[in-house]
Each structure stands twice: as C-alpha cells, then as structure tokens.
Amino acid sequence: MPLRASAATIEAARAGWDEWRARRLAAVRAPLGNLALVETLWPAPGEEPSPEEALAGWPRTATATRIERTNVVTGEPEHGIRVWDADSPAIRHFETIDVFPFTPDWVIEAVFTPVSEARLLPFEHAKDDGRTRDHVVPGDITFTLDGTPYNLAAFDDGGTLLLVFGDATNGSATYGGGRFLTVEPEPGGRVVLDFNRAFAPPCAFSPHFNCPLPPPRNRFGVPVEAGEKLPVFRDGFLPH
Numbered sequence: 702m703p704l705r706a707s708a709a710t711i712e713a714a715r716a717g718w719d720e721w722r723a724r725r726l727a728a729v730r731a732p733l734g735n736l737a738l739v740e741t742l743w744p745a746p747g748e749e750p751s752p753e754e755a756l757a758g759w760p761r762t763a764t765a766t767r768i769e770r771t772n773v774v775t776g777e778p779e780h781g782i783r784v785w786d787a788d789s790p791a792i793r794h795f796e797t798i799d800v801f802p803f804t805p806d807w808v809i810e811a812v813f814t815p816v817s818e819a820r821l822l823p824f825e826h827a828k829d830d831g832r833t834r835d836h837v838v839p840g841d842i843t844f845t846l847d848g849t850p851y852n853l854a855a856f857d858d859g860g861t862l863l864l865v866f867g868d869a870t871n872g873s874a875t876y877g878g879g880r881f882l883t884v885e886p887e888p889g890g891r892v893v894l895d896f897n898r899a900f901a902p903p904c905a906f907s908p909h910f911n912c913p914l915p916p917p918r919n920r921f922g923v924p925v926e927a928g929e930k931l932p933v934f935r936d937g938f939l940p941h
Contacts, residue, residue, distance in 0.1 A: 706805075706808040706809060706810045706893060707810070710808060710810065710893055711805045711808045714803075714808045714893070714895045714897060714898075715803055715805070718803050718897055718898070721898055722800070725798065725900060725929070726797065726798065729795070729798070729906055729932070730792055730795060732764065732785060732787040733764070733766070733785050734792075734906075735903045735905075735906035735907055735910070736789060736791040736792045736795055736906050736907065736932075736940075737785040737786055737787055737789050737791075737792060737907075738783060738784075738785055738789075738903070738906075738907040738909045738910060739759075739763070739784050739785065739786045739789050739907070739909065740755075740782075740783070740784040740909055741768070741781060741782075741783050741784075741909040741910070741911075742755055742781055742782045742783075742784070743779055743781040744780075744781065746772075746777065746779070749780045750782055752765030752766065752767065752782060753765070755782040755784055756784065759784060759786065760786065760788065762786050762787045762788040763784055763785065763786045763787075764784070764785045764786075764787070765782050765783065765784050765785070766782070766783050766785065767780065767781070767782060767783075768780075768781045768782065768783050769781070771834065773826075773829045773832045773833075773834060774832070783909070790938065791906060791907065791934070791938070791940050794934040794935045794936055794938035795932065795933075795934055795935075796933045796934060796935050797932075797933050798900075798901065798929050798930070798931070798932050798933065799929070799930040799931055799932075799933050800928065800929050800930060801874075801897075801926050801927050801928060801930065803897050803927075804896075804897060804926060804927040806927075807895070807896035807897055807925060807926075807927035807928075808893065808894075808895050808896070808897065809844055809846065809893070809894045809895075809896070810844065810891065810892075810893055810894075811842050811843060811844035811853075811891075811892050811893075811894050812842070812843050812844065812890050812891065812892065813840050813841070813842050813884070813886035813890045813891075813892045814840050814841045814843065814890060815839055815840035815886075815890075816838075816839060816840055816841075819837045819839065820837065820838050820839065821835040821836065821837060821838070822835065822836060822838045822854055822856070822916070823835055823916075824836050824856065824865070824913040824914065824916060825913070825914045825916075826911050826912065826913050826914065827878055827904055827910075827911055827912050827913075827914060828911040829911070834913075836856035836857065836858075836913070837856060837857040838854045838855065838856050838857070839857055839862070840855075840886070841853070841854070842854070842855060842864070842884065842892060842894070844894070847923075849922075851921075852918060853866065853918060853919050854916060854918055854919060855884045856913075861883060862883065862884040862885070862886070863881055863882075863883060863884070864881065864882040864883075864884050864894075864919065865879055865880075865881055865902075865912075865913050865914065865915050865916075865919060866879055866880060866881075866882065866899075866915050866919045866920065866921065866925070867879040867880075867914075867915035867919065867920040867921065868880075868920070868921040868923065868924055868925040869921070869922065869923055869924040869925075870924045870925060870926065870930075874924075874926075874930050874931075875901070875928075875929070875930050875931065876901045876902060876904070876905040876931060878902060878904055878905075878912055878914055878915075879902065879914060879915040879919075880899045880900060880901060880902065880925075880928060880929065881899065881900050881901075881902050882894065882895075882896060882898065882899045882900070882928075883898070896925050896927040896928050897927045897928055898928060899925065899927060899928025899929060900928065900929045901929045901930070901931060901932065905931060905932055905940075906932055906940055907940055908940065908941045
C-alpha cells in the first residue's frame, strides 16, 4: 500500500480544491448553514413544540426545523426544534474560513473494507458529558503513513461516510474538537483521503450543535497541516 497517492490523484485533488473551497464558504453562509443556527430546543419528554411556536420572538429572517435524537441516558426518542436565522450575527460578521495551503503529502490512498453487517461503534459528543452515542460504521479504512499503520472508523451520516478525526493541531491551529472528512469508497475498496478537504465541524460555527468527537482510533499523533483551520470573523465577534 503506497504511503501517498499517485501524481495523477494528487493533481486531480489539486484541480478541484478551489471549487471545494467556494462551495464550503457558500454552504456555511446559507440560510440553513452552520452560521445560521441560533437555537436548539429540547423540550421535556412527551412534548413536541411546533416550529411556529419556536419562532415566537425571533425576526422574520428566522426559520424553524424539526430534529430528532435518542436520549443518551434512557435511549428513548426525543423531538426538538432548531431555529435558524439567515441574518444571524455570525453570518453578518463572518469573513472566511482560514485554511492550510494545499499539501500533496496529505492526499492519501487507503483501502475501505466493508463489514458483512451494520456495525455500531460508540462516539462521544461534545455536549453529552462523556457519554456515547452509537453510530453505524460500515467498514474499516486502513493505510500506512510514514511507517505507522492506521485503522480509521467513518460512520454513516445519512448515506454519506463521515470521518471524524483528531490530530496535533486541534486546539491551536484547528478546532479543539477535531475535524471532519467526507469519505467516498470506490468499487474494489480504494478510497482517497484528501485531508486538504478536511473541514471544521458545525460546532466551530455555532454553540448550538452537538458534534461527535474523534474516537481514539481516529486520532493522529502528528499534525495534519491540511484542510480548514478555523472560521474568521470581523470586529472581534466570537461564535461561542
């Protein structure tokens, strides 16, 4: 298994990087993008507030959507509401997302090995006080980097494989809770991990998300100096 991707794979990754950056900046600014989330409401068990009720007191630029989750203690379903504001303070003050320069060394070819059945693995989340939530992890992602073997777990996020990983830049150059990377296995199991497209999680843009944290197997002992760093805001604005 090669340590780094082929020259052709790297060139293809480089060619699409600017477009990916533009899509990311547009996505976080969108009316239902990361910067727009201004409230997440979890009512008492048995209560299901309507989106119309949740919007009381919010400006006309606000939208409410329903959200569901499993109670991390009881396992019972919970029904909540998210409030989004297309003119939120975070959107008004947002400037850009700082990034590392494109780095060919962090375009890595790996192997995805599916498991025969849906496998659940526990992931901690930022607001769950150390408790875990199970996510479906449909296979293993393996490769060797500078002599160190890795076996990473990406979970099924609504039909997309999402890798939550940590590295030595977290808490300084990048968000303290790790970063995300979308994984797209090809027929035959080949997968390209382009860490230049690693992105800051929603929690870096709004405190009203509850993001998964990297499990121990997804933590690199070295700095991954590729991909997004942190959002940049004008006039001293801080999202948290």
